[in-house]
Amino acid sequence: MALSPARWSFRSKVASVAWATTVVALLAAFLVFVVQQWANEKASLIDQRTTLALVLADNLSASLVFDDKAGAATTLQALKQVKSVRGAVLFDAQGAPFASVGKAAPDARARDVEAPWARLSERRLEVRVPVRVERERVGGLMLDCGLDELWAWLRGYALVASLAFALATAVAFMVGLWLARVIIRPVSRLARAMDQVRNSGEFCDPVRRSSDDEVGRLTDAFNSLIDELKANDRSLHEALDDLKLARDAADSANAQKSQFLAHMSHEIRTPLNGVLGMVQAMQMHALSPDQEERLGVIRGSGQALLVILNDILDVSKIEAGKLEIETAPFDLPAVAERVRAIFAPIAEAKNVELRLALDGVEGRWLGDSTRIQQILSNLVSNAVKFTDHGRVSVVLRPTADGVELRVSDSGVGISPEQQARLFQSFQQADASTSRRYGGTGLGLSICLKLARLMRGDIRVESRLGEGATFVVTLPLTRDEALEAVAEPSERTAPERALRVLGVDDNATNRLVLKALLEPLGVALVLVADGPAAIAAWSAETFDVVLMDIQMPVMDGVEATRRIRALEAERGRARTPILALSANALSHQIDDYLAAGMDGHVAKPIEVAQLYAALGQLSG
């Protein structure tokens, strides 16, 4: 209800209080005043009439004692001039009516009156006075008075009083409103400021203090509160800004670190390419067993370096959020078999049994085969590394929502404390472990991150001295497509001589290409940049172009695009172009293919991979 006082505005309440107080006070004052005036008027009327009666009595005393009825009547006639006197009776000493005027009925009681007496009823005023001569009572006089004057007075007085009351009430109302506005203004100002703060969330300017009362103190309190909030807010923002700067600095440092790692890995990869390429070239010739063994050591060392390099690169990519997971059909048993094939000789050398069990996972699945192989390789590598005798078993089986890969060993086992730190970067089961077994400590961290990127997980079940089991769960789905894609099969070198254009800005890489391809009788032309490649390609025809990607002046992608454009322009037959790049990401390979390239060979160059790619394109 809008009429409920609880819903009134503060201003209405104050105005109402002021008004109601005034009205009540006025009403009381008027009532008291009217009652008192009424009493005064009555007393005055009684007094006047008594006085009149006394004067008359005095004038009538002689008529009474000298028995002059006519004189008494004449004197009484004077009362006709007094409007409110309706009648009068004069009694003699014996109480008999002596003379009268008007309608007054003789009242025997009047004769006994010894002192002035008056009785006021609602309708009349009766006054009785004794008539005396000297001190002797010689008779009595009774006056019968109407009260018309009194009532008329009351009516007039009530009217005037009502008008005055109405006027005073109206004035009180105006004053109340004005007073309320004066009182409320600072409160309203404060309320508005509070609303503003609440609605906008921004701090207002200090509210002007306009009085020294409670509201003034409230205003002061509010202002100091706002000041304090402002100060807090300011220091909070400053702290936040500092934190942002610190975070940006940290992010920037981290980005620089990742950039540095990527750069370093690239810089390391090029000489490694030279080492590994030349070793492979040397292995093509007949060598003494000593030489064979030494070259094997060089090649193994180089590949170990490459693994470390790839791990570091993966970590930096994962941290930078740049690692991409592919989803493509692949043969899961074949992946597992490849891993087994890689580690079987190592296990055999340590006299450790490596077993692979495929428990209903046969067929093709959708997923990132490279990364799954990476995870599996890592786990098997660790298992073999930390197992001195006994066996390592790899079990693959389907689960309700994908595949589970279990790699169990009978090795040293991992304590619960070690398990907790196992998957963190740069952690091994024990700081001493790295000295004993080698490794960067990045492997498991990368595995976990890769599994998580594939929306899977890795957990470890182990007790110290009782071996360990790593369980990888991956939410893979089976590939429903019927088309069977043949795994690239390894091939031997092509039989007839090929004309190959090699494009690489790095002299070492060019020498590696030359060392690897010339023994096969390949007619190799080597150039150092994009424009030179286009010129060479224009001058003669090639069976294949091996195109490095990152080159100064013009990169491989641009050179390829131009060659394809020139082919279209000149109606020349399409020359297959293979990209030579390190660790290319899938979207980058997409870019290469979009530019017109036909395939991709990773650096450092593996002879088998290179020959397979060449054989596919040429043959």
Added chain:
Amino acid sequence: MSLVVPLFAAAVAVAPPAMTADDAAFKAAIVYNIGRFATFPPGRRQDDGDLVVCIEDDDPLAPALDRLEGKPSGAGKLVVRRSGWPFAAGCNLAFVSSRHATPAALEALADQGALTIGESKDFADQGAVRLITIGRQTRFEINNGVARRAGATLSAQLLRLAVKVR
């Protein structure tokens, strides 16, 4: 005077009946009341309060006045002094019978400070208050000059009731 004479004549013509006891009492009361409506200078009343009314022993009004003796009057009471003619000094009111109401006697009484009251026809010529009986009513004629000469002040009420005031 000319007006009073016919009235008086008429009254005489009616032949006043012999004064009854009631009439006497009534007249005595009038004399008493006249005294109550008259004021005398301070010290003129006997013993500073009593009003002395002088009347002849043989006046028919005397017994009626005697009965009023001792009634309150002013600060004191009514004292009736009955004596032979002429009255001794010290009267406040003097009821003068018709046979003694000569101008000289009335003037002498006034000079003594007595307010003279009488009933004879020309009493008001030298007397202060003349009682007139009209039918059953008794009225009076006042000679205020004589009253003042006697030192008495008659109240306005008394003067108003008078048939004639000179």
